Amino acid sequence: MGLDLGFLRVEPRPDVAYQVIAKEPLLAILPSDHPLAQQVQVDPRDLQGEAFIGFTEIPHILREVVEDYLRRNKVHITPSHHIDNFAMGISLVASTRGVALLPAYVEPLLPWSVVSRPLKGEPPTIDLAVGYRPENRSPVLAAFLKGIDQIIAAGPAGDRIRVQA
Structure with a gap:
């Protein structure tokens, strides 16, 4: 069977x-005391210059969605770390004080030291x-x-x- x-x-x-069946928005995931965490929405241009957590080739669809979103918003980022799963991404946000773009369904998994914020404008979706x-x-x-x-x-x-x- x-x-x-x-x-x-x-x-x-x-x-x-x-x-x-659904299009899930990506959110900015950041340390709870990060300056961008004070904003109601994160402008993608504000991600420029931040320690950014990107993706390996394993979640290649997600990697393509994020890279396309950043390109459309004229944001040039070189990831400081690369992840292949969301638990690793959340952990790196907490430990390195970097920022990541992850699907909204990770919100219930965030520890107190990490928050999510919607992206300003048309957010990327997966x-x-x-x-x-x-x-x-x-x-x-x-x-x-x-x-x-x-x-x-x-x-x-x-x-x-x-x-x-």
Whole structure:
């Protein structure tokens, strides 16, 4: 018995079909006593000159999203550290006093010494998707995919709807 579907980031693979269900914003993650932590929103240009925590090639989709965002905002940063997971990123923010851009879902994981702030303007987002193999004929998968549009339309209030199988 195999896995019918998974919730994941879109990583181009020829054997997997994706249905994007949400776009998650990235946030500025910084030490709680950092000067930028006093702002309601962080202007991306204020990241210039900061010790910036970037990404290795492992989360390459996230790396591309962040690099594209910085490029569009004409912010030139050379990362002082590179991470391949969010726990490492949070730890480096706390220990090196650097800043990072991470998906909003890390907020509940932040220790007291690290805070998040939204980015000013149009924030970068990363797609959260349902991934599955198109040749999979599972009735469970078919029922889920039949109701996926209802889940997407419900957005953050998705816990208030019921999908009929």
